[in-house]
Amino acid sequence: MGKIVFLDTASLGDDMNEELHKFNALGEVVFYDATKPEQTKVRIQGADVIVTNKVVINEEMMKENPQLKLITITATGMNNVDLVAAEKLGIKVKNAVNYSSESVAQQTFAMLLSLLNHIQEYDCFVKEGNYSKSASFTWIGQSFYELKGKTYGIFGMGNIGKRVAEIATAFGAHVIYYSTSGEVRDERFELVSAEDFFKRSDVVSIHAPLNEKTLNAIATKELGMMKNNAIIVNVGRGGIVDEKALAVAIDEGQIAGAAVDVFVSEPTPSDSPLMKVQKKEKLMLSPHIAWASKEARAKLLSITFENVKGVIAD
Numbered sequence: 001m002g003k004i005v006f007l008d009t010a011s012l013g014d015d016m017n018e019e020l021h022k023f024n025a026l027g028e029v030v031f032y033d034a035t036k037p038e039q040t041k042v043r044i045q046g047a048d049v050i051v052t053n054k055v056v057i058n059e060e061m062m063k064e065n066p067q068l069k070l071i072t073i074t075a076t077g078m079n080n081v082d083l084v085a086a087e088k089l090g091i092k093v094k095n096a097v098n099y100s101s102e103s104v105a106q107q108t109f110a111m112l113l114s115l116l117n118h119i120q121e122y123d124c125f126v127k128e129g130n131y132s133k134s135a136s137f138t139w140i141g142q143s144f145y146e147l148k149g150k151t152y153g154i155f156g157m158g159n160i161g162k163r164v165a166e167i168a169t170a171f172g173a174h175v176i177y178y179s180t181s182g183e184v185r186d187e188r189f190e191l192v193s194a195e196d197f198f199k200r201s202d203v204v205s206i207h208a209p210l211n212e213k214t215l216n217a218i219a220t221k222e223l224g225m226m227k228n229n230a231i232i233v234n235v236g237r238g239g240i241v242d243e244k245a246l247a248v249a250i251d252e253g254q255i256a257g258a259a260v261d262v263f264v265s266e267p268t269p270s271d272s273p274l275m276k277v278q279k280k281e282k283l284m285l286s287p288h289i290a291w292a293s294k295e296a297r298a299k300l301l302s303i304t305f306e307n308v309k310g311v312i313a314d
Helices: 014-026 037-043 059-063 083-089 101-116 119-127 159-170 194-200 220-225 243-251 294-312
Strands: 002-006 027-031 049-052 070-073 092-094 151-155 174-178 203-206 231-234 257-260 283-285
Touching (some): 014 294, 101 203, 159 203, 194 220
Parallel strands (some): 203 231
16 A cells, blocks of 8 residues: 555546545545646655646656655656656656547547537527528528548547547548558558648548657648648647647638647637637637546546556555
């Protein structure tokens, strides 16, 4: 039995209390809703296990806690932990993989279809009484288009990308994908060059991690290659798309619109280029929520529980 410290449970939601309380069976557990950088050192003192989502754990903090056995991250990304230092000090670092594929895939299409089908516009038309005043049984505002027969481009064919590809295929779309490594990720779908990808795609759906190859991978040049009726959906990482270039592309009609769940800075600052887009009907924003269905968060904590149990039991 050891001491387990959760540093940012607010990131998991208030409806995960039952799952969190299961950790009490593994040792002394301390829960913090959120932890500021200046609070981290004090809160992790004496911890055998640190559970963090975004709170940074550096080499100095590890050295000050020689009893520390494990840092487990309630996410897939591990860039908030000094992995080199952890390995040097013999501290295990574990993350959670493939817990949110269904959640992200579902939200991808929820956002895409809301934008593509003008759901909010039609809803407002009826609720504001305009349909009641109409002389016709239907109101065709902006036309919407079917996915059937369109080219659905996936940027990042990992677990999530593959699931999105399967759903896009069910809609009758033709799936192509681009891989920064150039490796074939799934033989069911067509691997293409970057230029071919941007020129052909009616939808560009982003499901890649952020790294040196994907940072600002979609900027002015790439947006300029795209069809003016194309839509971008970014549920991957904010830094993959140049936000300023995207805002310009939307307002100047270079693309038809974008649905964005992830941002360069999170929470999104009020002066973000995306917050200043003039053609707001062409832009759908959500607060980094695609990963977070209730089922996905429960699975994430189940994986985390096993990570902690495996080390505490040693």
